[in-house]
Amino acid sequence: MHLAFDMFSGRPSPSWRVPSHLARRVFELVADSGLLSPHGLGPKLKHLGYRGAEIILPPELVIRYRVSPWLWLPPNPITDLLLFRELESIIRFVGFLGMDELLRILRLIIELLQKAGTPRTPPSPGGGGGSGRCPFETLPYDPGPWNDPAFKPTNNCYAYASNKRAHYPDKPQPGIASGAMFTSVTAADVSAATKRDGAHDAGDCFPDSEAPRLLVALVIWPGVDYHWYRKHPDFWGHKPGSTDARNIDNSGNVITNPQTCDRGPYTEFYGYMLMPRSQKVAA
Amino acid sequence: MTTPRRLWLCIVLIVSGIHLMPASGETLLPKASTAVVTLDVFSGRPNPTWALSEQRTAELLHRLQALEPTKVETPEFDGLGYRAVRVELQQPGNGAAVVTAARGLVTLDRADERVRYTDAGRQFELWLVNTGSDQLPPDLLRYVTGEIASKPR
Numbered sequence: 001m002h003l004a005f006d007m008f009s010g011r012p013s014p015s016w017r018v019p020s021h022l023a024r025r026v027f028e029l030v031a032d033s034g035l036l037s038p039h040g041l042g043p044k045l046k047h048l049g050y051r052g053a054e055i056i057l058p059p060e061l062v063i064r065y066r067v068s069p070w071l072w073l074p075p076n077p078i079t080d081l082l083l084f085r086e087l088e089s090i091i092r093f094v095g096f097l098g099m100d101e102l103l104r105i106l107r108l109i110i111e112l113l114q115k116a117g118t119p120r121t122p123p124s125p126g127g128g129g130g131s132g133r134c135p136f137e138t139l140p141y142d143p144g145p146w147n148d149p150a151f152k153p154t155n156n157c158y159a160y161a162s163n164k165r166a167h168y169p170d171k172p173q174p175g176i177a178s179g180a181m182f183t184s185v186t187a188a189d190v191s192a193a194t195k196r197d198g199a200h201d202a203g204d205c206f207p208d209s210e211a212p213r214l215l216v217a218l219v220i221w222p223g224v225d226y227h228w229y230r231k232h233p234d235f236w237g238h239k240p241g242s243t244d245a246r247n248i249d250n251s252g253n254v255i256t257n258p259q260t261c262d263r264g265p266y267t268e269f270y271g272y273m274l275m276p277r278s279q280k281v282a283a
Numbered sequence: 284m285t286t287p288r289r290l291w292l293c294i295v296l297i298v299s300g301i302h303l304m305p306a307s308g309e310t311l312l313p314k315a316s317t318a319v320v321t322l323d324v325f326s327g328r329p330n331p332t333w334a335l336s337e338q339r340t341a342e343l344l345h346r347l348q349a350l351e352p353t354k355v356e357t358p359e360f361d362g363l364g365y366r367a368v369r370v371e372l373q374q375p376g377n378g379a380a381v382v383t384a385a386r387g388l389v390t391l392d393r394a395d396e397r398v399r400y401t402d403a404g405r406q407f408e409l410w411l412v413n414t415g416s417d418q419l420p421p422d423l424l425r426y427v428t429g430e431i432a433s434k435p436r
Binding site: 228239241249266 | 323327420422423
């Protein structure tokens with residue numbers, strides 16, 4: 001496998017020959033991130049900074065998975081940060097000669113993506129028509145019904161985010177209502193299961209008939225658990241597991257930005273999503 | 284016998300189905316109760332739970348008995364991450380008792396009664412968490428025990 005990153009202006013693009021024992025894992029990671037779909041294989045960009053990755057697959061993978069030998073992955077604001085973090089962990093775990101330089105470049109790209117931060121910005125309320133901005137509605141903050149002892153134990157963050165309060169037999173989980181729960185606690189898997197239940201990434205708008213379209217944020221305790229926040233008119237609310245619904249973070253501060261608030265071990269910020277009125281939620 | 288001790292013995296008798304073994308002295312051991320531990324740590328996913336063996340249940344009761352009653356209350360932590368470890372003791376026909384350990388306090392709830400005990404160094408809490416060491420993912424166990432060790436009160 002040949003792997004190259006298009007990112008420099010004067011110098012040649014850094015590239016590596018990835019050994020076969022690692023190539024299949026890299027390919028599977030790219031496939032799991034949904035980057036083999038047609039919209040993931042876009043044209044090359046010309047701006048400065050990170051512009052995309054090129055992968056030339058070895059014949060055994062081309063034959064086995066029946067894919068094109070040449071893959072071009074343009075910058076993807078939703079998946080890149082997760083993809084490169086996971087790629088970094090895989091390379092650190094597997095290891096090969098020359099991996100130090102690859103890890104250095106990956107960390108540089110991660111830093112560039114974090115600085116760019118554009119996909120993490122929530123759309124403005126009621127604003128439609130702007131690029132990547134969708135209309136959404138906020139409901140008044142009303143924790144009382146959520147903290148009713150008849151509902152509190154099994155109505156978790158997912159129920160709160162989607163505003164689907166019910167007598168669940170257990171905590172509802174993304175994907176159960178649509179027939180397939182997430183299988184690993186990664187942002188890619190949990191967000192995909194949530195989309196199967198009806199949600200979209202912010203920027204992929206819903207029609208007015210789906211109002212209230214709720215703006216929510218997904219965060220991950222990597223490999224362990226997930227958590228959701230929901231936007232209210234002046235701040236964000238959430239419900240950690242079976243505890244009370246509240247609008248403060250782990251430091252006791254009112255949450256004005258779920259990306260920067262104190263989230264304890266939920267260190268990974270996936271981004272913003274929209275949950276429509278028809279969002280299905282089940283335990 | 285002090286009032287808290289009387290109350291405790293009463294609860295043990297009701298909840299745990301005690302039988303006395305006079306041959307080896309007055310050894311109090313639970314016979315048929317079930318004890319299920321819940322680690323209150325997750326937000327989205329169901330919390331991890333595991334059952335205590337009869338031997339571990341007996342040890343739990345002995346450890347509980349050794350704690351000093353207190354009237355002190357500390358505010359619960361109910362944010363994101365590890366919050367508490369809880370064990371529900373059940374005896375068919377005799378109701379349930381719930382023991383919660385968090386932040387240096389152990390609380391025993393049964394019916395309308397609540398008794399609090401001081402958990403010096405959070406040793407009772409740590410022991411209870413570690414009864415799940417075979418069931419919990421190592422990273423999670425390390426995180427929870429680390430949280431307890433880093434905040435002894």
